[in-house]
Amino acid sequence: MWTVLLVEDEVFVRRKVRETMPWKEMGFTIIGEAGNGLEAMEKIRECQPDVVITDIVMPLMNGVDLLKQARKEGFTSRFVMLTVMSDFENVQQALEFGASSYMLKLYMDQETLAETMSKVEKELIDRRSAEIREAEALLYKLWKLMPGGAESPEIKGSELEVPGVHGRSLSIIAVQHGQPTYTRDDFFALRVIDNDVASAAVWHLLTMDGVSYLFMWLPTNSQFNIFAEKALPYSLIYTELISAAHLMDTWKSIQIKLNLEWYNPTFRAKLCTSAGTPLRETADTWGLEHEIWHNLEQLRWDAVVGAVNELWGKFEVQQAPQLQVKQAAARIAHLCARISQLNTVDEEAILASDHHRLKLVFMARLETHFKHLSASRIPISDHPEVNKIISYLHEHYVEEITLDTLAKLVCMDDKYVSGLFKKKLGVSIIQYLHQIRIEHAQRLLRETDRTISEIGERVGFANDNYFIKIFKRSTGGTPASFRNRT
Structure with missing residues (x-):
């Protein structure tokens, strides 16, 4: 809503202007009135109206001098001058000082006033748009100085x-x-x-x-x-x-x-009532950042989680600037994208409204890269239905998987599926499933302190004895001896 100040020493003229138009419907509101130029100048300083509709001939200070004074003090209100037939010299002077338009008092009616205000509104919109662009460009320039708090020699x-x-x-x-x-x-x-x-x-x-x-x-x-x-x-x-x-x-x-x-x-x-302690970036985060993407490359998910937890804890203890946290997250995600070759997911910035939520968003992004990288390293056969079974085994290895489940997955006879799989990969389905489970068990033995019983259950074995038996058959040693060697 654009604001209007009415300036006129004749009360009945002010009333005519005020009551002639449906101001609010046109997007304007009258915020004040004045009977002379001096009073009007005080109201301009106080209210900063968008539009001043003013008579030219007034006591104490006329309309042209009011316009000059407003411009001298830096106010950019649009001026519409009210005049009489014989006063074109002052009208010309007002236009030279930037008045938007003028109206003859004798012939002022709703149509001419509406036409004038429509023209003024267009000027206001154009001017406001230009000023906002300039102001926001300046504010962006100032924002770039914020993290370090240094003054720029270019802005003075x-x-x-x-x-x-x-x-x-x-x-x-x-x-x-x-x-x-x-x-x-x-x-x-x-x-x-x-x-x-x-x-x-x-x-x-x-x-x-x-x-x-x-x-x-x-x-x-x-x-x-x-x-x-x-x-x-x-x-x-x-x-x-x-x-x-x-x-x-x-x-x-x-x-x-x-x-x-x-x-x-x-x-x-x-x-915000006081400044508080200045922001300081957390030092020495590179080691943890390297640990995160290196472990992802090695498909060590638990180690990735541990390194992220440590990095996020370090940021929180030192109250690192949130911009540093976001930049670190973006940097790590970019490297992980290069490793997984899944670049499309990083087209959107990693953002969140607080430290904890950013960690959740960040972990979800890393998990996407991890899964894509894991899938890319899965052996692929020349048979699409066998590949479907391979992907299913890698995704559901923790669950109980039966031959009947896999046969239904590819809509084939269970005996045919079993023979086809062995023909294409050289091992049976159960041997391949055991291989997947043992590889994950080895990773957990290296990277976690979980018990052997917990690890066996976590990778899909129903009991400890069976887990140990298959582990020894695959690796030549027990889970305990494997852990001691690593």
Whole structure:
């Protein structure tokens, strides 16, 4: 909703303008009136209206001088001048200083006013779109400075002025949603802020790595309230209104508070009141990162899980910046994709709204690579139905598997299936199944402290004695002796 200030010393003219149009239906709301230029200038400073409809001839300060003063102070409100037939010299001067249009008081009616406001609205939309693009480009440039907190020699002085928000106060609202994209409508759907406040604000939005920063610029002396008691699907940090000069320091404070929520999410809106301890990256994570992808390459899943648990614990103890955690996850997943040659799964970023959820997403990604890599190393025959049985054995080796189950799987006679399998692979189905189970048992003996009984059960053997018997037949030694040698 665009805001309008009416400036006219004749009350009946103001009333005519106010009552002529269905303002709200047209997307405008009248936020104030003034009877002279000086009073109008105070209201411009206070309310920052989008449009000023002003008479030219007024006491104390005329409309042209009002326009000049507003431009001198940096306000970009669109001006519509009200005039009489004989005042074209002042009209010309107003247009030279950037007035959008003018209307003759005598001939002003609903049609001419609607036509004028339609033109002004197009100007407002074009200007606002350009200012938002410029502002968000600047904010992105500033965001890149956040992790290290260093000042950029390329951004100084007037370059820090955000376009289109002159004279407004700022609140930064950080939303830790964990999604690659986010919109203002997504934020408004949370219903944590009053609609009137949202309409009065100029908004900028920057989404990076699953976190969105909303910059809400309100007119000076405004107030707002966020409903902090409301349960949310993710954490949200916000600030009180500040001046634009404190944007950088406040943004850094927001990131520090956001990082605390990353490790201990409350799923509420929380006010950021102080800076806190600066963020510091966790050192020496390369060893654990290498351990994760190396063990995945060797198909040692339990070792992968152990290394991830250790890395995630290290991040949490040291409260590492969430960006570092996300970058590490992306780096490891990229290497695992190269190992498994399953690249399509990594087209989407690894994101989540908190440390624990990111670990779940990350582990799911690694498991996908692990399964694909495991499947790629399965022997393949020249017979499609035998290959189907091979895949089934690798996926279900822990379960009880019968010849009848496999025959039904490929819609063949059980005796024919048994003979065909041995012909193609040189071993019987039960020998091949035992081979799979023993390979997994060897991995668990190397990489875990589970008991031999637990391992036998975990890989599909019904009792200890049978497990030990098959293990010895396959490897030449018992599970215990195998463990002692490794």
